[in-house]
Structures are given as structure tokens and as C-alpha cells.
Amino acid sequence: MRRHGAQRADPVSRGTGRRALAHRGRSPEPGGVVGAGGVVGVLGACGGVGASTFAALLAARVAQDGDRVALVDLDDTGGGLDVLLGLEGGPGVRWVDLRQVQGALEATDMTGVLPSWQGVEVLSGGARDGEHGPPRAAPAVVAALAAGCSWVVVDLPVRCVASAGDVLIPVLDLCSDLLLVTAQDVRGVAGALAARSALERAARTDLVPHGPTGALGPPGDASSSAARWPTRLVLRGSRRARVAPLEVAHVVDLPVVAVLPTEPRLAEAVDRGFGPMVRRRGALGRAVGRTVRGLAGEGR
Numbered sequence: 001m002r003r004h005g006a007q008r009a010d011p012v013s014r015g016t017g018r019r020a021l022a023h024r025g026r027s028p029e030p031g032g033v034v035g036a037g038g039v040v041g042v043l044g045a046c047g048g049v050g051a052s053t054f055a056a057l058l059a060a061r062v063a064q065d066g067d068r069v070a071l072v073d074l075d076d077t078g079g080g081l082d083v084l085l086g087l088e089g090g091p092g093v094r095w096v097d098l099r100q101v102q103g104a105l106e107a108t109d110m111t112g113v114l115p116s117w118q119g120v121e122v123l124s125g126g127a128r129d130g131e132h133g134p135p136r137a138a139p140a141v142v143a144a145l146a147a148g149c150s151w152v153v154v155d156l157p158v159r160c161v162a163s164a165g166d167v168l169i170p171v172l173d174l175c176s177d178l179l180l181v182t183a184q185d186v187r188g189v190a191g192a193l194a195a196r197s198a199l200e201r202a203a204r205t206d207l208v209p210h211g212p213t214g215a216l217g218p219p220g221d222a223s224s225s226a227a228r229w230p231t232r233l234v235l236r237g238s239r240r241a242r243v244a245p246l247e248v249a250h251v252v253d254l255p256v257v258a259v260l261p262t263e264p265r266l267a268e269a270v271d272r273g274f275g276p277m278v279r280r281r282g283a284l285g286r287a288v289g290r291t292v293r294g295l296a297g298e299g300r
Contacts, residue, residue, distance in 0.1 A: 045182035046191030063119035067150035086273035107148030199225035
């Protein structure tokens with residue numbers, strides 16, 4: 001189903017991408033190194049906080065600055081990035097086309113095969129034939145994208161970290177930063193605490209990947225999720241915010257990198273099939289820009 005005004009993906013043949021990638025992949029190489037790309041994981045502390053929307057805005061802002069960026073959907077609990085961005089039904093490779101991938105991939109394997117939105121290469125679910133949970137090829141695919149992109153933004157499902165740790169933990173280990181999105185209220189603080197606890201449990205797991213393909217080895221020495229995966233808070237502000245940013249940071253024991261103001265026109269843009277689009281110099285656009293600069297080490 002295509003909505004009025006929806007953008008079409010770049011003219012990449014989905015069939016060609018499927019044939020080219022269905023059986024790609026080489027044997028895992030222990031000790032492999034991720035390429036030059038930085039990987040940022042975005043997690044929603046609870047439902048409805050807009051983590052996927054924020055991930056898309058973050059990726060779009062990086063693309064506006066001229067960098068090659070990929071946006072990867074590993075959260076199958078919602079409608080998916082295809083629907084959010086108005087890409088459903090368009091050409092390009094989806095996760096369903098990568099089910100048979102095993103082992104490592106080259107950066108060139110993921111070049112020019114994905115749908116595009118606002119200059120961002122998007123890898124979303126598509127139809128998964130009843131499958132649930134993150135795709136097994138996720139660590140190899142994210143590593144290949146990181147090797148070819150300046151940035152990779154990954155939309156992660158925090159509630160699946162424990163149950164799908166053999167897939168998600170290698171992806172988390174590829175991330176240079178994690179951004180935990182939550183609301184500025186009591187429910188948001190409770191969700192952030194639960195999410196941090198899930199990450200703490202995962203950080204102490206025995207599943208420690210060697211290289212970008214997620215080959216498993218002996219336990220590591222990471223004592224906490226903060227040591228293993230540097231994490232910062234992104235707060236979704238509202239006019240009725242009941243908890244101040246400093247209070248959230250103190251209770252959750254994580255620094256706040258941004259407070260996102262409400263943007264009334266955001267939902268309308270999504271409903272029209274354009275995806276979440278904001279003015280660069282608007283309040284929300286400036287908040288996203290500060291987040292990008294903070295991640296790039298340029299301060300706020």
C-alpha cells in the first residue's frame with residue numbers, strides 16, 4: 001500500500017539484490033575489524049517514545065552534511081522503518097532477502113542495493129514469513145555497512161537483548177555509542193531503569209563476539225554495560241514533563257545528550273508518506289544537530 005505523497009526508493013532492483021546477496025558470505029574470520037564507519041545504536045526505553053523516529057532524524061541529519069549513512073531496523077516490535085519512512089512496496093533489498101547470508105561480508109556487498117530515504121540507505125524488515133526477532137545475519141551486515149559508511153544508525157529492540165543475545169550482543173559490540181530514548185516522566189524513568197538493567201545483564205553474558213561476524217569466544221572482562229557500551233539518554237520532552245533532565249540523569253545514572261521538543265507537524269509528515277521530516281533550524285532539528293555534534297565529539 002502506498003500513501004499519497006510517499007517517496008519512492010532509489011531505482012534499485014530488489015530481485016537483483018536478492019540474487020546477488022542470498023548466498024553471499026564467507027567463513028567468519030576471528031579478530032576481524034570493523035571498518036571506518038561509526039555505529040550508533042538507538043533503543044526505546046518503552047513503547048511510544050519515538051525511538052525509531054529519532055533514529056531516522058539522526059540518520060537524515062548526518063546525510064544532510066554529505067556523509068554516507070545507513071539506517072538499520074532491528075526492532076520488529078513496531079510497524080518497521082519501511083512504513084515509518086513511506087518506503088513500503090518500493091524496490092531494494094530487505095532483511096527477508098538476506099536470510100541465507102552466512103559469515104562475513106565486504107563493504108561492497110552492501111553498496112547500492114538498499115532503498116534510500118532523504119539520502120539515507122535503509123535496511124528494514126519487509127515480510128519475514130512469520131519469523132520473529134533480529135535476523136541472524138545482522139552482525140555481518142551491520143559490520144559491512146560500517147566499513148563502507150561514515151555512520152550506521154541501528155534501531156535496536158531493548159526488550160530482546162536477553163532473548164536474542166547471540167545476535168544482538170555482537171551488534172551492540174559494534175556500536176561506538178548507545179542512545180537510550182525515553183520520556184520525561186515517571187513511566188519514562190522506570191522504562192530507562194529497566195532498559196539499563198537489561199543491558200547490564202547482557203554485558204555480563206558469556207557471549208563475547210570476535211570480529212564483526214559475531215563468532216563466539218570466551219567471556220570478556222566488561223564489568224558493566226556502561227563500560228562495554230557507552231550509553232547516553234535522549235529525553236522526549238513535553239509541555240507536561242514531570243521530571244527534570246538532571247533528575248532523570250541522576251536516577252538512571254546516565255548522562256543526557258539531548259532533550260527533544262515536541263514537533264506537531266511530525267506525525268502529519270509520516271501520515272502523508274514522507275517520513276519524519278523537520279526543519280533544520282527548527283527546535284527539534286537543532287536538538288538532533290546537537291546530538292550529532294555530541295556523538296562526533298564536537299561538543300554541543
